[in-house]
Amino acid sequence: xxxxxxxxxxxxxxxxxxxxxxxxxxxxxxxxxxxxxxxxxxxxxxxxxxxxxxxxxxxxxxxxxxxxxxxxxxxxxxxxxxxxxxxxxxxxxxxxxxxxxxxxxxxxxxxxxxxxxxxxxxxxxxxxxxxxxxxxxxxxxxxxxxxxxxxxxxxxxxxxxxxxxxxxxxxxxxxxxxxxxxxxxxxxxxxxxxxxxxxxxxxxxxxxxxxxxxxxxxxxxxxxxxxxxxxxxxxxxxxxxxxxxxxxxxxxxxxxxxxxxxxxxxxxx
Amino acid sequence: xxxxxxxxxxxxxxxxxxxxxxxxxxxxxxxxxxxxxxxxxxxxxxxxxxxxxxxxxxxxxxxxxxxxxxxxxxxxxxxxxxxxxxxxxxxxxxxxxxxxxxxxxxxxxxxxxxxxxxxxxxxxxxxxxxxxxxxxxxxxxxxxxxxxxxxxxxxxxxxxxxxxxxxxxxxxxxxxxxxxxxxxxxxxxxxxxxxxxxxxxxxxxxxxxxxxxxxxxxxxxxxxxxxxxxxxxxxxxxxxxxxxxxxxxxxxxxxxxxxxxxxxxxxxxxxxxxxxxxxxxxxxxxxxxxxxxxxxxxxxxxxxxxxxxxxxxxxxxxxxxxxxxxxxxxxx
Numbered sequence: 001x002x003x004x005x006x007x008x009x010x011x012x013x014x015x016x017x018x019x020x021x022x023x024x025x026x027x028x029x030x031x032x033x034x035x036x037x038x039x040x041x042x043x044x045x046x047x048x049x050x051x052x053x054x055x056x057x058x059x060x061x062x063x064x065x066x067x068x069x070x071x072x073x074x075x076x077x078x079x080x081x082x083x084x085x086x087x088x089x090x091x092x093x094x095x096x097x098x099x100x101x102x103x104x105x106x107x108x109x110x111x112x113x114x115x116x117x118x119x120x121x122x123x124x125x126x127x128x129x130x131x132x133x134x135x136x137x138x139x140x141x142x143x144x145x146x147x148x149x150x151x152x153x154x155x156x157x158x159x160x161x162x163x164x165x166x167x168x169x170x171x172x173x174x175x176x177x178x179x180x181x182x183x184x185x186x187x188x189x190x191x192x193x194x195x196x197x198x199x200x201x202x203x204x205x206x207x208x209x210x211x212x213x214x215x216x217x218x219x220x221x222x223x224x225x226x227x228x229x230x231x232x233x234x235x236x237x238x239x240x241x242x243x244x245x246x247x248x249x250x251x252x253x254x255x256x257x258x259x260x261x262x263x264x265x266x267x268x269x
Numbered sequence: 270x271x272x273x274x275x276x277x278x279x280x281x282x283x284x285x286x287x288x289x290x291x292x293x294x295x296x297x298x299x300x301x302x303x304x305x306x307x308x309x310x311x312x313x314x315x316x317x318x319x320x321x322x323x324x325x326x327x328x329x330x331x332x333x334x335x336x337x338x339x340x341x342x343x344x345x346x347x348x349x350x351x352x353x354x355x356x357x358x359x360x361x362x363x364x365x366x367x368x369x370x371x372x373x374x375x376x377x378x379x380x381x382x383x384x385x386x387x388x389x390x391x392x393x394x395x396x397x398x399x400x401x402x403x404x405x406x407x408x409x410x411x412x413x414x415x416x417x418x419x420x421x422x423x424x425x426x427x428x429x430x431x432x433x434x435x436x437x438x439x440x441x442x443x444x445x446x447x448x449x450x451x452x453x454x455x456x457x458x459x460x461x462x463x464x465x466x467x468x469x470x471x472x473x474x475x476x477x478x479x480x481x482x483x484x485x486x487x488x489x490x491x492x493x494x495x496x497x498x499x500x501x502x503x504x505x506x507x508x509x510x511x512x513x514x515x516x517x518x519x520x521x522x523x524x525x526x527x528x529x530x531x532x533x534x535x536x537x538x539x540x541x542x543x544x545x546x547x548x549x550x551x552x553x554x555x556x557x558x559x560x561x562x563x564x565x566x567x568x569x570x571x572x573x574x575x576x577x578x579x580x581x582x583x584x585x586x587x588x589x590x591x592x593x594x595x596x597x598x599x600x601x
Contacts, residue, residue, distance in 0.1 A: 012347045012422075016376050026373040030359060030366075037361045037402065103355035107418070110321040110353075112346035113374040269323055 020114035027121020028128070031095065035129055042129065045091065046136055049084040053137070056080070056204055057144045067206050070149060070235050077141040078158065078230035079203030082223060084137055085130050085166025086198055092126050092170040093177030093186035100181050105268050119261050123170040130166045134159055149235045158233030161246055165226040168250040171257035178264035197223045222249040272299035274426050274457040275320055279329030282315050282481075289315040291481035292329060297459055297474075299334075299425075302452055304472030304489075305461040306569060312481040313461035314354060317428045320459070321351040333426055347376070350419035350427045354434070356411040357418070358403050364390060364414050365399040371418040382421075389417040393447065409440025416444070426457045433467060445471060465569045469493065477572060484576050493567065495575055499541025500568075501548065503534045504561035514559070517551040534559075537567065 016022060035042055056076050067075040099105050099118070108118050138159070148155045176193070177186045200214060201223040207215055218224055226249065229242035275297035282290040289312045297303040305313045319326045320333060322342040331338045333345045358367045368386035377385065390399045393413040403411060412432065419427060429448070433441040448471055452458055462468050468475045469489040477485040477492070485492060503518075505511040508531060515529045518536060525544060526537045538544035541564060552558060570580055 013344065014376070014378065016378065019376060023374055026370060030362065030370050033366070034361050103353045103357035104359065106318070106323055106353040106355075107351065107357040107371070108374065109323040110346060110349065110351040111371070111374045112343055112376050117374070267324065269318065 020117060023114040023117030024120040024124065027117050028124040031122060031125030032128060035125075041091075042132065045088055045129070046133055048087065049080060049133070049137055050140055052083065053077075053080055053140050053144060060204070064205065064209075068235065068237075071145070071147075073141070073145045074147055074149065074235055075206075075231070076204065077137075077146045078162075078234055079201075079227050080141065081134055081137055081159065081162045081230060082165060082227045083198050083203050084133055085162055086169050086194060086223060088126065088130055088133060089166060089169035089173045090187060090190040090194070091129070091173075092122055093173035093180070093190055094183045095122055095126075096174055096177035097181055097183045097186040100178065100268055101183065105265075109266075109269065115266060116262055119171075119174050119258070119265055123167060123174060126170045127163060127167050130163055134162055134166075150233060154233045154239075158230040161226060161229050161233070161243070164250050165222070165246065168222075168253040168257075171254050171261055174261040175257050175264055178261060178268050181268070197221060201227060203227050222246075222253065225249055273297065273332075274299040274334060275303075275459060276332045277316070277320075277329065278331075280316070280319060280326050280331050281328035282312075282319055282324075283327050288481050290319070290326070293478075293481070293483050295476060295483060295486070297457065299457045300452070300455055301474070302448065302458045302460055302472045304468030304475040305459065305478060306463070306465060306468045306475050306572070307461075307478035308463060308569065308573075310480075311478040313478055314430055315481075316478070317351070317353075317430050317459065317461060320345075321349050321428050322346055323351070347422070348425055350422065350424035352412075352416045352419040352427075352429050352432060354430045356408075356415035358411055358414050360403040360406075360411075363400050363402050364395050364406070364410075367403060367414060368418055368421060372421045375422045377421060385421055385423075389420055393417045394443075407440075409436050409443070412436060412440065412444065413447075416447070420451075424456070426459070427451065429458060429460045431461055431463065433462070433464075441467075463569055465492075465572055466566060477576060479573065479577060485572075492572065494539070498539045498567070499537070499544070500563075500565050500571060501536045501538070501541065501545055502561075502563040502565070503548075503552075503559035504563075505532045505534070505557070506560050508532055510557055513555070514552055514557045517555055517557060518548045521548045521551050523547070537571070 057073050061072040061076065064072055066072060105118070173190060176189055180186050180189050200218050201221060202218060203223060207218055210218055225242065226246045229239070229246040232239040232242050273296050275295070277293055277295040279292045279294065280290050281288070281292050293312075293316065305316060307313050318324055319331050319338060322338050322345050325339050334348055336344050336348070338345050359370070362370065365386055368389060369382055372382035372386060387396075390396045393416065395410060395414060395417070398406060398410060403414065406414065416429065416432065432448075433444055436444065448458055448460070460468070460471060472489060475485075475487065475489055475492055476483050503514065505514055511529055511532045511534055515527065515534050518534055519527045522536050522538070522544065528535050536544060536548055545564060573580060
């Protein structure tokens with residue numbers, strides 16, 4: 001085999017330790033560079049939630065009025081935080097579909113890298129982006145009168161839930177992106193999934209204003225459950241039930257959709 | 270040499286009802302360029318993707334350097350480089366960042382990544398552009414970076430899927446030169462292409478694929494010998510003239526392959542210059558001057574015509590006049 005021994009100094013089967021982690025971090029880093037090089041990605045993912053804050057705080061909020069003994073803005077902001085990361089998860093689908101279309105995925109699949117790294121790296125980068133966006137939304141919230149009724153520790157824990165839920169949603173949209181295989185389609189496919197989850201929830205509107213048949217769905221679906229957990233941690237009130245339910249939803253979503261997404265990834269081409 | 274770099278036995282791949290690879294057998298010798306020639310949809314990319322473990326086959330087996338692609342995909346990935354049909358480089362990263370990124374994912378030991386990246390940038394004449402984002406690169410530069418990325422691990426077997434599609438002639442020649450250098454250093458290259466010329470220039474063996482079948486597997490010389498080296502095409506004012514010209518040309522061609530398609534008469538010959546003189550003389554004497562005259566190398570379409578009796582479906586339009594029209598071979 002002398003003719004093909006191109007570089008004897010490289011052992012072809014050499015293993016780098018913690019390869020899966022390193023691969024995932026390499027992909028994360030590459031995706032994060034996009035946010036720096038294309039600032040529009042960040043700008044546009046913050047404009048929509050800011051508009052929502054202004055709309056609900058100053059336009060619709062008056063019709064709803066004080067809720068659960070606190071001003072509407074304090075009821076609203078936990079909903080806004082969760083809504084922001086849920087809509088933001090669309091970017092996971094768009095990013096993966098773009099990699100598929102551009103031929104990057106073909107290269108990844110031919111490299112001796114971990115099979116989970118592309119998906120973990122994508123969802124982790126989107127988590128980092130969410131950290132920035134959520135911090136910005138907190139600042140916007142304070143600017144329009146939002147106040148914490150519990151304490152800073154509980155509120156930060158609440159934001160932790162927001163990010164965790166956003167991460168879980170990223171896995172759903174990783175699967176969506178690999179299924180539709182096209183960035184524009186991914187965007188179009190995401191909205192009909194997201195709209196009922198976000199709007200038929202307690203994110204903006206108290207449950208009591210909805211018809212009875214919708215209440216059953218709206219009360220138990222993951223966006224509402226997470227919003228209630230975050231609300232409990234910022235407004236106060238019983239927290240344990242909401243927090244446990246929200247954790248279960250996140251764990252369940254990640255378990256199911258990470259399995260589906262990795263399977264789709266292996267057969268993406 | 271005698272070593273086999275890539276072997277396929279009864280290799281089959283289906284996408285729903287479409288049989289992309291229909292039990293193909295192939296042996297690609299090590300240390301050389303092997304050309305996989307065929308039109309769009311023939312199964313070239315599918316074969317490359319199976320060999321590089323992008324997806325598994327549905328039947329049969331494939332080996333790279335004696336390693337089964339289904340049983341040990343990771344070991345195969347450690348020995349192959351793939352530059353796919355689209356330059357798979359990240360346009361928001363710089364050239365150097367792209368190579369570093371692929372170097373990490375290719376499991377290179379970290380201290381080797383940057384020296385290797387710089388070496389490849391130098392070699393592919395991208396050092397100057399290395400710090401710019403790929404967005405600013407020309408098509409030729411992107412393609413060179415893409416090939417460089419596939420070489421980060423110094424793979425013993427390199428797969429290039431239509432590497433020169435969309436490149437201008439200058440970039441294409443540069444890439445050809447780089448491929449020759451790699452082979453001189455001992456890399457085995459499997460190259461897919463739609464152009465007979467490209468396969469002829471680079472490959473020491475060519476497999477012609479059509480509808481998932483290997484319909485020929487030979488040296489370029491022998492393939493071309495089947496065709497004759499030069500194609501002379503004469504267009505006539507009307508079909509009646511063409512029929513009369515065909516008779517005159519057939520006599521003058523002295524056994525060379527002659528055919529007529531509507532108003533066009535085509536002669537293929539090993540000795541183009543002599544044949545050209547020979548066939549034009551009687552036409553001149555009989556007042557059968559052709560309206561158009563083309564002398565060219567045989568194309569993929571000619572190969573297909575000679576091998577299968579039909580045009581290469583989906584082949585790039587090299588002869589728009591006859592593109593996509595099925596017909597039987599004319600008088601020989």
